[in-house]
Amino acid sequence: MLTDNAAAPDAETHGPGVEVPAPTCRLCGSAQLRSFLDLGATPPCERILTAEEIEEPEVTYPLHVRVCERCLLAQLPPLITPEDTFTEYAYFSSFSTSWVEHARRFVDDATARLDLGPESFVVEVASNDGYLLQHVVERGIRCLGVEPSVNVGEAAREKGVPTLTAFLTPETGDQVREEHGPADLVCLNNVYAHIPDVIGFTRGLRSMVADDGWVSIEVQHLLTLVERTQFDTIYHEHFQYYTLLTGQRALATGGLALVDVELLDTHGGSIRMWARPAEVAGDPSERVREVLAAEEAAGLHTPEGHDGFAEAVSRVRDDLVAFLVEARREGRKVVGYGAPGKGNTLLNYCGIRPDMLAYTVDRNPYKHGKFTPGMRIPVLAPERIAADRPDYVLILPWNLRDELVEQLSYVREWGGKLVFPIPELEVVS
Incomplete structure (x- = not known):
């Protein structure tokens, strides 16, 4: 069983004179962790913000996945606790x-x-x-x-x-x-x-x-x-x-x-x-x-x-950002659909702000009138899409593709298109 505890690791250095303890594997205790994907620092993805909170500072945490070289578990360090996230939860x-x-x-x-x-x-x-x-x-x-x-x-x-x-x-x-x-x-x-x-x-x-x-x-x-x-x-x-x-x-x-x-x-x-x-x-x-x-x-x-996953991820980011920048230059309006946790990782890693994505909508009334963490994009009711008739709708919960293509079929009425960012950029008429 891979449950014995390894010896304490050396500290990692983060800038001049700054040291933090190096992480250890939570499954086997090994200190031999290999970088898999570093997405920078982001706020917790479900910590949706009220209108008052967007005028206040926001805490971010490193989002750096490592793989244990001993037991192979891919993992993040426990920088936030389940109690921080799940005592009051926005996902139904x-x-x-x-x-x-x-x-x-x-x-x-x-x-x-x-x-x-x-x-x-x-x-x-x-x-x-x-x-x-x-x-x-x-x-x-x-x-x-x-x-x-x-x-x-x-x-x-x-x-x-x-x-x-x-x-x-x-x-x-x-x-x-x-x-x-x-x-x-x-x-x-x-x-x-x-x-x-x-x-x-x-x-x-x-x-x-x-x-x-x-x-x-x-x-x-x-x-x-x-x-x-x-x-x-x-x-x-x-x-x-x-x-x-x-x-x-x-x-x-x-x-x-x-x-x-x-x-x-x-x-x-x-x-x-x-x-x-x-x-x-x-x-x-x-x-x-x-x-x-x-x-x-x-x-x-x-x-x-x-190895190699980080390079593939950067290509997805580059393609999506290039699309949004070009749409803005052409005067096209882009809005989002959904405010899931995965969407907030995408928005923060790609640096997508309201100047590129005017707002997103969500079926969950709990999120209406609030703002996505980090990028602070407004979250509105789904009816707003039909009222505004945007040129593009960026689908953030892409895993629900079949369900959402059916739900958003009305976008075709004014020539709008759906945009799926994962696994690669795809614009659907």
């Missing part, structure tokens, strides 16, 4: 129609795969506003959400989804097991990357799951992140970026063994890892071996295989 999963449908299909499939019924117990970690567990409730299956954000957890309870307001730790896992019994299924979507204490969190998963139960984890796949230049999914909430290999190693620290994997289209390309307590897991499936082989062929099972 249910505002994405396609994501709610994705959750429904998962519940259908998991119910059939695991033969879940009225006597079963399902736990979702980081259950947000009940977007997934509402489908479990509809089937009469006992369930519990574990959600740290007070505001979105309350929205889940209003839907009839039992929700515990807490961060998952081994102690929380023990509490859930003691009060509700062991879970037949523990599921978590897009949270395994959000945890700086990945070992403690994984042990919490093991505490909750039954000795013959299942754990399902969806997380973005580093292989597709690299292949499709999806650098905007890197932000301070995401502390690590997984290949299947590093996911397998992380699970092992909590006594869980990877048994199967599914490749998903969500978030530009994700993996759904199925794990069980190591004592009952058995051999991994053929699909596990196939995905591991694909990662190895792409070079991601060696430290050196991660």
